[in-house]
Amino acid sequence: xxxxxxxxxxxYNHSYHNLFKVLYPNPKGNGTESDIEWFPWKFTKPPVGLxxxxxxxxLFLDWLGSRLGFTSREDWYNLRYKxxxxxxxxxxxxxxxxxxxxxxxxxxxxxxxFLPWKFAKAPEYLGKDEEALKEILRHVENKYNIASxxxxxxxxxxxxxxxxVLYWIQKAGGLPxxxxxxxxxxxxxxxxxxx
Numbered sequence: 001x002x003x004x005x006x007x008x009x010x011x012y013n014h015s016y017h018n019l020f021k022v023l024y025p026n027p028k029g030n031g032t033e034s035d036i037e038w039f040p041w042k043f044t045k046p047p048v049g050l051x052x053x054x055x056x057x058x059l060f061l062d063w064l065g066s067r068l069g070f071t072s073r074e075d076w077y078n079l080r081y082k083x084x085x086x087x088x089x090x091x092x093x094x095x096x097x098x099x100x101x102x103x104x105x106x107x108x109x110x111x112x113x114f115l116p117w118k119f120a121k122a123p124e125y126l127g128k129d130e131e132a133l134k135e136i137l138r139h140v141e142n143k144y145n146i147a148s149x150x151x152x153x154x155x156x157x158x159x160x161x162x163x164x165v166l167y168w169i170q171k172a173g174g175l176p177x178x179x180x181x182x183x184x185x186x187x188x189x190x191x192x193x194x195x
Contacts, residue, residue: 039063041056041092042088057108060092061104061105061109064083068083068087073114076105076109077118077119079102102114102122117164117167117168130181133168133172133178134181136165136178139163140155140159144159149186152175
């Protein structure tokens with residue numbers, strides 16, 4: 001549509017998506033014109049304001065999950081930047097989620113309690129943020145029924161590794177240092193502080 005179709009395209013708000021949606025309205029072979037579903041993010045020039053509507057973020061993520069074969073919320077922990085970018089979501093990720101798939105997933109799917117440290121590419125703030133570290137430690141307390149401060153002495157490296165938190169605890173300076181952040185008034189004495 002070099003120059004001769006601009007008037008027609010202007011009628012559809014300069015959007016090929018809007019044009020094709022009107023010309024071929026029935027996707028997925030419902031017995032009429034088109035077997036194609038017109039996903040707006042797949043167009044080279046998506047409709048203006050596409051990502052301004054949060055509903056489109058969810059539609060995109062639902063579509064992406066289906067395309068990647070995700071069948072449960074747990075599958076989202078494996079989502080990578082490249083998968084989003086290569087499937088037409090690079091602009092969405094860059095402009096709304098600071099290029100972070102984990103932030104995007106946690107923001108859109110609020111019906112599930114995603115643990116940020118379990119993502120394939122966890123947010124870097126986890127290693128620097130005391131509140132995030134406290135969240136990790138409380139998760140360990142919940143999973144291993146830690147009822148008192150002294151119960152922490154029975155927790156092993158393998159148990160922390162099993163919960164995917166060992167790396168983050170080590171990054172915070174080890175378990176003794178991390179526990180001092182969670183319980184600053186307790187006087188800790190660890191015999192083995194290799195964690």
